[in-house]
Amino acid sequence: MKIVSNTQMKQLDRMTIEQYGIPGILLMENAGIAVFHEVYHHLQMMGGKQVAVVCGRGNNGGDGFVVARQLFQHNIKVKVFISGNPAVIGGDAKTNLEILKRLEVPIEVISPGENKNVFLGQLKQYDLIVDAIFGIGLDRNVDEFIGRVIETINEAEKTVVSIDIPSGVNAADGSICGTAVKAHKTIVFQLPKLGNINYPGSYYTGEMIVKNIGIPQEAIISLNPRIQMITTDWVKSILPKRKADTHKGDYGRVYIVAGSTGMTGAAMLTCEAVLRSGAGLVKVAIPQSLNNIMEVRLTEAITVPLPELKKGVVGISDIEKIMKTMSQSDAVAVGPGSGQSRELEEVLRNIFENSTTPIVLDADALNSLANRKELLKLLKGPAVLTPHPMEMARLTQIAVEDIQKNRVEIAGEFAQKWNVIVVLKGARTVVAAPSGEIFINTTGNPGMATAGSGDVLTGIITGFIAQGIEPVSATAAAVYIHGLAGDMAAGDIGEYGMMAGDIVTHLPHALKKIVGK
Numbered sequence: 001m002k003i004v005s006n007t008q009m010k011q012l013d014r015m016t017i018e019q020y021g022i023p024g025i026l027l028m029e030n031a032g033i034a035v036f037h038e039v040y041h042h043l044q045m046m047g048g049k050q051v052a053v054v055c056g057r058g059n060n061g062g063d064g065f066v067v068a069r070q071l072f073q074h075n076i077k078v079k080v081f082i083s084g085n086p087a088v089i090g091g092d093a094k095t096n097l098e099i100l101k102r103l104e105v106p107i108e109v110i111s112p113g114e115n116k117n118v119f120l121g122q123l124k125q126y127d128l129i130v131d132a133i134f135g136i137g138l139d140r141n142v143d144e145f146i147g148r149v150i151e152t153i154n155e156a157e158k159t160v161v162s163i164d165i166p167s168g169v170n171a172a173d174g175s176i177c178g179t180a181v182k183a184h185k186t187i188v189f190q191l192p193k194l195g196n197i198n199y200p201g202s203y204y205t206g207e208m209i210v211k212n213i214g215i216p217q218e219a220i221i222s223l224n225p226r227i228q229m230i231t232t233d234w235v236k237s238i239l240p241k242r243k244a245d246t247h248k249g250d251y252g253r254v255y256i257v258a259g260s261t262g263m264t265g266a267a268m269l270t271c272e273a274v275l276r277s278g279a280g281l282v283k284v285a286i287p288q289s290l291n292n293i294m295e296v297r298l299t300e301a302i303t304v305p306l307p308e309l310k311k312g313v314v315g316i317s318d319i320e321k322i323m324k325t326m327s328q329s330d331a332v333a334v335g336p337g338s339g340q341s342r343e344l345e346e347v348l349r350n351i352f353e354n355s356t357t358p359i360v361l362d363a364d365a366l367n368s369l370a371n372r373k374e375l376l377k378l379l380k381g382p383a384v385l386t387p388h389p390m391e392m393a394r395l396t397q398i399a400v401e402d403i404q405k406n407r408v409e410i411a412g413e414f415a416q417k418w419n420v421i422v423v424l425k426g427a428r429t430v431v432a433a434p435s436g437e438i439f440i441n442t443t444g445n446p447g448m449a450t451a452g453s454g455d456v457l458t459g460i461i462t463g464f465i466a467q468g469i470e471p472v473s474a475t476a477a478a479v480y481i482h483g484l485a486g487d488m489a490a491g492d493i494g495e496y497g498m499m500a501g502d503i504v505t506h507l508p509h510a511l512k513k514i515v516g517k
């Protein structure tokens with residue numbers, strides 16, 4: 001499902017009205033009815049009877065007027081609160097406000113001088129509050145008065161349903177314009193806005209329900225938004241179907257170059273994740289002195305011990321052996337627990353210059369590249385880089401805080417500039433393709449911020465690519481399933497105590513949930 005910015009959504013609204021001749025008031029009616037259905041259903045579930053609709057002066061407020069009319073006509077006790085001067089309300093919103101007046105729906109204007117406690121006392125009388133103060137038109141910090149209205153809605157401690165986006169959240173990026181409504185549910189029109197998806201906006205959005213309001217699919221196709229949300233249906237559509245008469249060779253051979261003294265666990269987690277993601281065979285290159293440990297722990301993977309120049313570290317003296325195994329593999333991962341060294345830089349240089357096998361670079365491979373990004377120009381095959389924000393900061397020389405503020409842009413620019421697939425990890429992992437295409441992931445939870453979680457992700461991505469899935473899709477699907485397995489692990493044992501191994505354990509269940517077997 002595509003995700004849009006506020007400007008793109010305004011463009012879609014305009015195209016719908018001007019190019020397709022669908023009047024704005026019809027879109028507003030569709031929007032209001034969509035919210036009404038959700039609110040009505042929710043009231044029935046909770047046995048509620050009274051609704052307060054708090055409206056602003058724009059079209060978001062106009063949607064609120066439609067909701068109020070629909071509730072009124074379905075015999076729900078409803079009152080409209082207008083925040084600010086109603087005289088400035090115009091266009092379709094005004095038309096709907098006039099209808100409410102003729103129907104004698106109770107309306108009260110809250111003015112800047114309003115006593116907060118009086119308003120709070122009023123709101124507390126209702127079972128549910130509809131938030132229709134600001135939608136995608138909010139573009140600056142809210143003033144003190146509106147800030148107070150928003151805080152009062154939150155303090156009322158009632159079920160809150162926001163229209164399109166919680167008021168106070170900037171639809172462009174999910175930042176908060178001073179203060180914002182904390183919604184239980186947000187009814188989002190046509191397509192999610194970046195502000196509903198990115199943090200902290202996503203937190204304020206609560207449960208997101210996307211409803212069609214009649215924007216033609218043709219308009220969306222012609223706008224061609226470049227960002228998309230990874231959904232279960234999409235992942236299902238790209239995972240290969242398993243035929244009955246197959247053997248392990250049909251599901252790809254993976255080669256993992258990982259682990260160093262004290263870091264064999266990273267190599268193991270990566271290998272286990274490869275196998276749990278459905279790949280047929282995995283070989284792991286491991287410094288000779290660590291081979292015994294790996295053989296004991298990893299029963300299903302084949303270890304390929306490498307002679308070592310420096311104890312416990314894979315080095316350039318191993319390159320021939322590495323290249324040979326790579327040439328027999330469908331995908332390779334380098335980096336988890338490898339230890340950062342000049343040696344590893346040289347290994348990467350050789351691989352980039354001589355191999356076309358798709359490669360996933362993680363952890364120490366990324367740190368090795370941080371000072372020698374130009375090596376990426378040597379790449380002959382597809383490459384996936386999986387930095388967390390700190391690794392991205394090293395790769396780009398941009399401060400972590402700035403990266404976190406512009407995750408989509410920074411991942412996107414890096415992917416296009418260096419012709420690689422970038423997985424910028426963190427809450428709402430971003431997958432950026434060299435083509436400019438962007439995926440945002442919504443699965444996952446804070447419990448996954450644990451040692452080894454990234455090694456598991458690297459294993460899944462490599463496993464999917466080895467199974468022949470196109471690398472960008474394989475990467476986005478892997479990110480989704482990694483998060484889903486993490487969510488299932490958290491569901492079973494809670495976020496606090498979960499470890500990366502629990503994500504691996506839940507991987508088959510996550511896959512089963514998606515493909516159904």
Ligand SMILES: NC(=O)C1=CN([C@@H]2O[C@H](COP(=O)(O)OP(=O)(O)OC[C@H]3O[C@@H](n4cnc5c(N)ncnc54)[C@H](OP(=O)(O)O)[C@@H]3O)[C@@H](O)[C@H]2O)[C@@H](O)CC1
Pocket residue numbers: 010013014024027028029031056057058059060061062063133134135136137138139140141142143146163164165177189213
């Ligand atoms: N035809 C359509 O397009 C459809 C739209 N639909 C609905 O309309 C919503 C968008 O409506 P909208 O564009 O009227 O803006 P909205 O979010 O209601 O804000 C109102 C105005 O507030 C102002 N403002 C901004 N920041 C401010 C601040 N900090 N403090 C105070 N004021 C501030 C700013 O005006 P300004 O002051 O900049 O002139 C802004 O215009 C959309 O989310 C959806 O719900 C649907 O009905 C389908 C059809």
Ligand SMILES: [K+]
Pocket residue numbers: 060131132133134135162163164165166167
């Ligand atoms: K709103």
